[in-house]
Amino acid sequence: MQSSGQTSAKMKQPENLENSISQYLNQHSLSVPFNDLLSLLPSLLKEARYSEIWGIDLANGRRDHVHAILAKFLIKASVMPSLLVERTQWALLKTLKLRALVKPAKFAFSNAPQLAEFVYITRYQNLHVMWILLDEKKLKRYRHLVPRLNSQNQLMNIAQGFVETLVDILFKAASTFSELQAAVVIDCYPHQYEKGRKIEHGYRTVLRNGINDLIPRLVSGYPELLSRLFIINPCPNVFCTLPLPDHVLQCTWILGEPKEVAQHLGDEVPPRYGGRGKSLSENDCLADERSKGIIALGSNVSLQEPIPVGQAIAHSSEQWSSDLDTPEKEIKIPFSFSERIGFPTFILDPKDLETFPELYPGKGGARIVPIADGMLVKYGPGVRLAEAEALHLASTSTTIVTPQLIAAYILEDVCYIIMSYEEGAVLSDLWERTTQEQQDKIVSQLRDAVNQMRAIKGDYIGGIGHVACQDPIFDAGWAPQGCVYGPYESEEAFNEGIVKAMEDRFAPKPGEQASTSSIPVSEYLTRQTLRSLKGHEIVFAHGDLSPDNIIVRPDYTIVIVDWGLAGFWPEYWEYFRATVTIPITEDWDLVVEKFVPPYYIESTIMSNTAAVIWN
Structure with missing residues (x-):
């Protein structure tokens, strides 16, 4: 009899969820725009050429699940009633196109079972809670076993995989519309943080940047999913700059102690969080997924x-x-x-x-x-x-x-x-229309960027990853098939590589051997002058800081783009390359000197060398 009753309840679940959605829409005067949106759905899916959101097929999925997703996007757009249906339609289209490209999926524990101890999902009455245990020391240790933890982009995708898993659990369990939300508890371990110390680099920066990049994706792609957010003992360096929108801030609590969680979620939470309930592992909705991951690890x-x-x-x-x-x-x-x-x-x-x-x-x-x-x-x-x-x-x-x-x-x-894609104005189009104050702000940022790059030292000259140099000076003309220039282990070897590029600009005549006596005196002097360049540090350089590769945002923050010529170069290289670009003003060389240390002699030698190669 009990089994029969459970089956009956499951059969009624779609109807209960459907009724709950209808009731919510009626109460908030959203039924009419919802029906309009529903009628536009086929054309929307046709335009997107994709139909999946949160693992639900909007074209052929369960009716109540499809309606729940549409309702959530509609509710998010309802904060601005004007053009409500159009705004919802645009948000859905944007989400569908992005998901078609990225195809986010539930997190597979078989790929990284070590991460199982950082995330739990529990249920207390009708509320699901995702617990994120942000133990930085353990994350640092595991990143050697799980290389994806070293990249903020990969961290972002791992986190989105957990959100996809949470959504899947919510839809499987929900019988009412209100149950399609979850609380999130982020437990930061205070002993990991050094209070009062500002850290801009290192693994904490990876964490912070990963979270910063994740939030816009979650806010736009998972509307009305978060009911409450609790952050325990947050590290200011990680959380103070988070771009949380107002509606998320309104449901966010900052807690000083883990035991304060029980005041918000009740006594069923574990003792660490002030309750009398089971541990997270004993009450974990992800238990089956974890066991699959452990089994799959050896396959x-x-x-x-x-x-x-x-x-x-x-x-x-x-x-x-x-x-x-x-x-x-x-x-x-x-x-x-x-x-x-x-x-x-x-x-x-x-x-x-x-x-x-x-x-x-x-x-x-x-x-x-x-x-x-x-x-x-x-x-x-x-x-x-x-x-x-x-x-x-x-x-x-x-x-x-x-x-x-x-x-x-x-x-x-x-x-x-x-x-x-970085939006903004290209500096070459903007410079002469800016005020002195705006120009000073741009130059200051460029100077800081160059100084930070120069602080990164190299032990070879070439592209990042110990690969060949890439620069127009090596692309002047004929070169033997498969010929590459670099990487070079010293400045002397680099100079000889440029001399080789001079020789390679013309195809040799049959039976002819290279000889210094057969070259013009001016070219011979250029080669010898080039060989006199010695004793320079090897530093990280962009290699093409032309105004065309600098994007200026509306607030005059600059974005440096096109890193195709970047690598480890002699310390004078950035100045040489920045001054041989097409100037946007007659005195652009003087502007360059304000953000790149000048090397007049070295730049003159390299300019003469480039002129010989290209002529």
């Missing part, structure tokens, strides 16, 4: 099928490496990625990219294509993983504002770099 991942291009990738970098070392595994698509950046969270379909319009058509070389709201991909001739490595180094080791690196990989010998 082999089959890569007999090609990489699912355009779909989310679940393999960790360790799994990928071990599979590549297994002789019987067959990889049908040549693929590689940077271990420092981490395994890409998704891979684009090259055929789809052919249909996307270019951001800078007719420019030649690399293609830059917008692929979603706020995202673009750079790929094609001249694009290397070294550019993504440089962008990663700048964003993780400095406070320089750069595009957010989302993913980078090489697929079938083509490098793809997926990053955020």
